[in-house]
Amino acid sequence: MRSVLNKQFHTHISYSSCKCISTLAAIEAPSIYSVENDETSPTFSSTSNFVIDYRRSRNYTIKSTKILHAHLLKTSKLQTDIFVANNLLDRYCKWGSMEEAVKLFDKMPEPTVTSWNTLISGFNYKKLFESSCLWFSKMWISGFEPDEISYRNVLAACVAMQSISFGKQVYSVTMKNGLNSNGYVRTGMIDLFAKCCAFWDALRVFYDVSSCENVVCWNGIISAAVRNEENWIALDLFVQMGKQFLMPNSFTFSSVLTACAALKELEIGKEVQGWIIKCGAVDVFVGTALIDFYVKSGDMDEAVNVFSWMPTRNVVSWTAIISGFVQKDDYINALKFFKEMRYMNLEVNNYTATAVISACAKLNMIEEATQIHSWIIKSGFCMDSVIQVALVNMYSKIGVIGMAEIVFKEMESIRSSADTLAVLISSFAQKQSSQYVIELLRRMLKEGVRPDRFCTSSVFSVLECLKLGRQMHCYTLKTGLIFDLSVETSLFTMYSKCGSLEESLKVFQSMPVHDNISWASMIAGFTEHGYAERAVQMFKDMQSEDKPDQMTLSATLSACSSLSCLRKGKEIHGYAIRAGLGNEAVICSTLITVYSKCKALQLARKGLCTSKQIRHWESTACTCHKSGLRFRSFCWKFTCYDVF
Incomplete structure (x- = not known):
């Protein structure tokens, strides 16, 4: 703006x-x-x-x-x-x-006033914003009457410092002098309020003047509404602008399309596109906004159509269409457009490179991933920390941990941010590379970077050393991360995995709030350590606090399977049916295991037929065979029965 x-x-x-x-x-x-x-x-x-x-x-x-x-x-x-x-x-x-x-x-x-304005503008140019405000105050005390340029310069300094109090004082002076109706002054004040998260004050400034014919001022308030996620207000302002017969420009359309994308309003966005075509405002800026709108709305066909009729395309528009295909998991078209972009000798920035790297993060794309990595090195992007993190992510997802480790070692000379290191820790945690996770954690703490809740949860997920786990537990208590639900859940899961069920239960009982994930994790922990009866009892305790979902029901059924208790298995099955979860594939698969272990083969067969995903029959064949049922006869006698 x-x-x-x-x-x-x-x-x-x-x-x-x-x-x-x-x-x-x-x-x-x-x-x-x-x-x-x-x-x-x-x-x-x-x-x-x-x-x-x-x-x-x-x-x-x-x-x-x-x-x-x-x-x-x-x-x-x-x-x-x-x-x-x-x-x-x-x-x-x-x-x-x-x-x-x-x-x-x-x-x-x-x-003169021009002399003062020149000096204040110079301080802004050097980013000495406090000096700008100081010299504006000197100008006012010296008896000079500031003009619109003076106010615009000092408001720009207030925006940079996010000094909303001094900005209000300046605006009160403009109201006293009658310059508050000036479009540039009002836009500066709207911009200040919007960037200081005071949107309603910005809206009040906009409506201080009954009728505004300055398109720049309209752009300022619409952009402020979008920035503060007041997207419906942005659309309403756009309608009001049209009723006053004001001609929107490229910046207006871009902000409105961003609001439509956030609201998933595909039809409104198409109407805005029709207005764009009618006004002849089709430039690279608006075209890129349209592509981004259709990408976020999930309509890649329209995004490609807009891209094809754009008269001019820049690196941002190319990156937008490539990123759209990556989000839709269409890596073939993503690489196709990237190849075409390279063929046209267009500029490629690190955002484009990151999108292409994400497109190659597939298990069957090792060759493409290697080629992209070679191109990254050749193009000189290899020293960018964001690119390096994306490469580590890519190699982790395709299972080439060796290359991920090589890229990681090349990054050691770069002081990374908390987000960068957190992504690396998450990537190595997914592949259970505990050694590199612990090494990264030590590096974060050494550099004074505080791990966030996602990073801490990832560390707990791979820890297998009880001593180190207790140290991390102390760290979460010291930093206050222990009060996050995801951290607490990963903490007692870590204790359970390390064999310390008592400490796991203490952490669980100290949690002020439990969700279904924490209940399911605790039930599964009791079952794995041979306390299946305690797991079933915990399921009963859960019903007084939360409504069980398919995850907790599946964990409880696994406990019933360990107990070989047909009666309790039937009770849980009946509860699942009453809750409308009886046909879920996860529950049906666990039910078959329960009934098979309890020698209730007819119920096991009925449970399999109840499932809507017949593909699970192959994974169940081994269990039924061990229970004495011949696999071949089991397959062709499929008939759907009521469970009871």
Whole structure:
């Protein structure tokens, strides 16, 4: 949004300044230091043109600016010509030499509002935002009346610092001076409130003026609504904008399409697309927004159609369509479009490379993954930490842990962020590579990076050493991560896996809230350690707190199978039917195991027929054969019966 404002803002400035700029051709830099042989000094007009030509030449440096400064001091025109002084001040600010700029400003006998604006803008350019606010306050105290440029500059500094209190003070001054209706001032204030998570204040600022005809201001409030996830309000504002017969531009359409994508409103998005075509606003910016909208809406055919009729495509639009195919798990088309992009010699950035790496993270794509890795090295992306994490993920998912380890070792010279290391830990945890998980954890702690809840849960999932697990338990208590439900669940699962069922039960009982995952994990833990009766009792206790799902029912049925208790198995089966879960494939498969172990072969066969996924019959054949039922007769006598 800021780029839109800056673009139009600078256009406004250049237009007003062009009225007094000479059309003389730019002279070479060396000539501006030459002194005429005659002793006559330049006139007022020639001095102004002299400075203008210097600015146009674009051959200036900080050294040459100081030489020009000395020349102007010698001619005594710096104190009498405010136009020349402001131009010289602007040169110092553009070079970032704010000390010299302040010195020049202090020696100006009568600085104007333009002088103040130039200095404040220079501080913004150097990202010295506190100084910008300080000098704006000095300007106000000195009795100068700020104009719209002054307010826009100081509000931009407030946005950068997220100083909402000072921004409100500035806006109150604009209301007092009657400049709050100015589109640039209001847009700056809307931008400040939106980025400080005060959207309703931004909306109030927008409605301070009964009728707004500034498209930039409409873009600001619509973009603010989308940024704060008030997408329906963004669409409502877009409708109001149309009722006032204002012509939306590319930035308006982009924000509205983002709102439609977040709301999954495919039909509204298509109507917006029709309006785009009618207005002739089809450019690369809007086209990319349309592709992103259709990708997030799950309609890749329309995304491809939009991509095909785009007159111009850039790396962002290519990356959007490739990422869309990756999200749809269509790696063939993702690689096809990437190949076409490479064939056209288009720029490829790290986002494109990351998307292509994700497309190759399939078990049967080892050759493609190797080729992409080679291309990454050749293209120079191999030193990017995000690319390296994606490569580790890719090799982990396709099962080539050796290459994942090689890439990981190459990353050791890079100080990674918490997110980067967390992704690496998750990748190695999926393949049960406990050695590298522990090594990464030590690296995180050594670098002062705090593991988050996802990272901690991944570490607990691979720990098999009770001593190390207890140390991690102490760490979670110290950092407060123990209060996260997923961390607590992974913690007592770790204790159960390490054989310390008592500590596992203590952690479970200390949890203020239990979910189905924690109940199922605890029931499974009791069953695995030979306490099947306790597991069934825990299932009964669960019913007073939560409603069991198929996962907890399956874990309880496994306990019944360990007990070889037909009666309890039938009770759980009946509960599953009443809960509407009797036909779930996971439960049916566990029921067959229970009935087979209890020698209830007819019930086992009926349980298999009840399942809607017949493909499970192969995995059940071995169990039935061990129970004395011949497999062949079991297969062709399939008949659907009631369970009881």
